[in-house]
Amino acid sequence: MELENLLKQKGLKITDQRKAIVKVLKECGCMLSAREIFDKVKKIIPGVNFSTIYRNLDLMSQKGILCGLMVDTGVSLYGLRSEEGHHHHFVCKGCGRSLAIDYCPMGLLEKELAKKGFSHTEHQFVVYGFCGSCGTSGGVKAKSY
Amino acid sequence: MELENLLKQKGLKITDQRKAIVKVLKECGCMLSAREIFDKVKKIIPGVNFSTIYRNLDLMSQKGILCGLMVDTGVSLYGLRSEEGHHHHFVCKGCGRSLAIDYCPMGLLEKELAKKGFSHTEHQFVVYGFCGSCGTSGGVKAKSY
DNA sequence: ATACTTGCAAAGTATTTGCACGACG
């Protein structure tokens, strides 16, 4: 019911595909890649198309229903927009799961940037590491930036 | 001369391609995408191949000679590793140029994460906006994450 | 000499687009 209103309010139609995407993200509780979302939605709607997933992830991010995040491998992760508003993420290199971080570093920086004549529109803060279950063990795929 | 020693020290051979990549980045003074670097290096060495650029950008990032950064459009930017060490970036959505930011938010966060059982290996902090020359004017391409 | 590098070509991965049919409101 929640979602129905949210979509309507944003001028988006209520479709099975959109409901399935949100359901999948809600059940998972963490951020997922478009591919992972696609795979899970396919179990609910076997005929879904990849482009439908992409279009809706983009659209719902624009409308503020979801939030997206580009990790350092060049893959986008999507999750439900948390009710508490603005936040950042910790991404586990072991299991790939991500977790919200409430802390935001922009406050301190905004003034500094303004002094230099820079205006700030968006920012991105992502912490990579290993979660409790994954230990410091088997991480592999991070680029050595 | 600088670079020659640096490469040697890291076990990398001194090639025209590597020298050209570093020259281009030094002259530009800001971070560039692989494509931009390729285009500029081609003016020095007309026959360079794209894969050579990619391989060297990766390699020199691993060796700590360059540093890389994934922006929210999924493109990697590369720049010379600044002598001052660890830093982050401001990326202008008008002209695409990037600038080092000395501030790092991890200090405060590290302990908090440790309490929750998370270990931290890398992090990413990128601020998007407009630089003095670009004003608040014509930016377009940012995703609405 | 020999291990590292390069150019070339081809493949891989992530995402986007145009179009005609179908469905929500």
Add this chain to the structure above:
DNA sequence: CGTCGTGCAAATACTTTGCAAGTAT
């Protein structure tokens, strides 16, 4: 019933890989 959304197929963008020939040390 008009507008928005979907499936399909093809295209695009960025990056990676295998291999044989070339080059730095």
